[in-house]
Amino acid sequence: MKNKVIIIDYGLGNLLSLKRAIEAVGYDSKISDSKKEIENAKISILPGVGSFQNGMENIEKKKLRENIVNTVKKGNNLLGICLGMQLFFNSSEESKKKIKGLGLIDGKILDLKKKLKNNDAKVPHIGWASFERLKFKKNFFLKLNKKDDMYFIHSYYANPKNNHHILATTKYFNISIPSIVNNNNITGFQFHPEKSGLKGLKLLRSYLDENN
Amino acid sequence: MNKLRIISRLDVKNEYLIKGIHLEGLRRIGNPNEFALKYYNQGIDEILISDVVASLYDRDSILKVINYIAQNVFVPICVGGGIRSVNDAKLLLRNGADKIFLNTAAIKKPDLITKLSKIYGKSTVVVSIEAKRKLNKWFAFTKNGREPTGLDVIKWAKKAEILGAGEILITSIDQEGTQKGFDTNLLKEIMKVINIPVVVSGGMGKLEDLKNLVKLKPSGIALASVLHYEKLDIKDIKKYIADKLKVKVRSEK
Structure with a gap:
């Protein structure tokens, strides 16, 4: 039997669409903020839209930091989408206050605006x-084509300290945005696979198939 | 590089898809859910839903529509009409909207833009501007083009950006529903001052209308009549943009 996917509910993101996308590719999911369920899930997804600060504050408010870190330590799989992925890192230029990220992947979140040089950007x-570039490390990549379009919506981007944590990049004018990052059982998509039509669903399915 | 987004605009009234001309004389077209599914299957890049009634007391019908579409259509959904508070926005986002757009409330309570952008992130907050031309200027209207505000559109768009909007949706009331082509001058003036993505709406009638418009590099083009009345097909529109105008669009091949 396939494992149930846990969508971590910390009050941010379009959880309904994500849940339905997971169903559409043949998996059962549950929106949950239960510490136990998160720690025991074979696959958890950290969604999220909004600011880095708001995201971390919500996680701390629900006291979920430890459980998210623990599920990874136990060897379970964690997928971050958009802001969810950015929260994996140590800190972000988005928050003026020193807000600590989850620290699951070494690196910082940077401001697109500061690096872009083109007026049309x-x-x-x-x-x-x-x-722009795909590194064929994980199996779910085998079903991903360089030409596949994904839906992006963000103002900040990840800058992992170690290059080998970057599995794919997407070009936006002069910046190569790390669009897929990975650190063993931790994977992050900067784009929204659940909002990326058939190509996005296909990627979601291959990720779930591989890690189930 | 980004692809030009082709967006279908669904104006919804009491669970019906409707369409007017100059945002007026609304005609019932059909079931918005069916139209959204059809456009999704034809490769639409985004769906824009506007609640035309937007009455204080009847939010249920629009929520039902969004809820259905969000569960069956896997592209972004932007919803607006009648958002007056953080709570209104929250309800839409909880029911499947990815982005929300403000018009009347943005003008009446500009700090709502800032508030929403702080909570949900800039990219979730779209400011919709309905523009009517008078001599060489454009003025912002509310209530589907019925109520003048006296605000200069270009200045208002810039102010909305500064207040925290993540995207501007600009609708030409003069062109809207006429299928007589876009107001390219309006887009040109907007693009000069705006540094966030701009989606242009109102007036598409034939493929050639896109020629001068795409040169101005809008982030997206919202279409209604040409799609609803099956005058043009999404695939043909995308093919024309890619092959003839040499501008990249998303394809699912």
Whole structure:
């Protein structure tokens, strides 16, 4: 039997669409903020839209930091989407106050605006983009094509300290945005697979198939 | 690089898809859920839902529509009309909206833009501007083009950006529903001052209308009549943009 996917509910993100996308690719899921369920889930997803500070504050408020870290320590799989992925890192330029991220992948979240050089480059980066580079490390990549378009919506991007944590990049003007990051059982998508049409669903399915 | 987004705009009234001309004389077209599914299957990049009634007391019908579409359509959904408070926005986002757009409330209570953008992130907050041309200027309207505000559109758009909007949706009331082409001058003036993505709406009638518009590099184009009345097909529109205008669009091949 397939394991139930836990969608971590910390009050942010379009959880309904994510739940339905997971169902659409043949998996059962549960939206949950239960510490026990998160720690015991073979696959948990950390979704999220909004600011880094708001995201971390919500996680701390629900006292879920420890459980998210523990599920990873136990060898379970954790997938971060958009802000969820950014929260894996140590800190972000988005928050003026020193807000500590989950620290699951070494590195910092940077401001797109500071690095963009072209006048046509709008921030937030909203829209569909494919991949600049794919590193064929994980199996779910085998079903991913460089030309596959994914839906992006963000103003900040991850800058992992170690290059080998970057599995895919997407070009936005002069910046190579790390669009897929990975550290063993931790994976992050900067884009929204649940909002990326058939290609996004296919990627979600291959991720779940591989890690189930 | 980003692909030009082709967006279908669904104006919804009491669970019906409707369409007007100059945002007026609304005609019932059909079931918004069916239209959304059809457009999704044809490769639409985003769905924009506008609650035309937006009455204080009847939010249930729009929530039902969004809820259904969000569960069956796996592209972004932007919803607006009648959002007056953080709570209104929250309800839409909880029911499947990915982004929300403000019009009247943004003008009446500009700090709502800032508040929402702080809570949900800039990229979730779209400011919709309904523009009517007078001589060489454009003025912002509310209530589906019925109520003038006296605000200069270009200045208002810039102010909305500064207040925290993550995207501007600009609708030309003069062109809206006419299928007589876009107000490219309006987009041109907006693009000069705005540093966030801009989605343009109102007026598409034939493929050639896109020619001068895409040169101005909008982030998205919202279409209604041409799709609802099956005058043009999403695939043909995308093919024209890619092949003839050499601008990249998303394809699912």
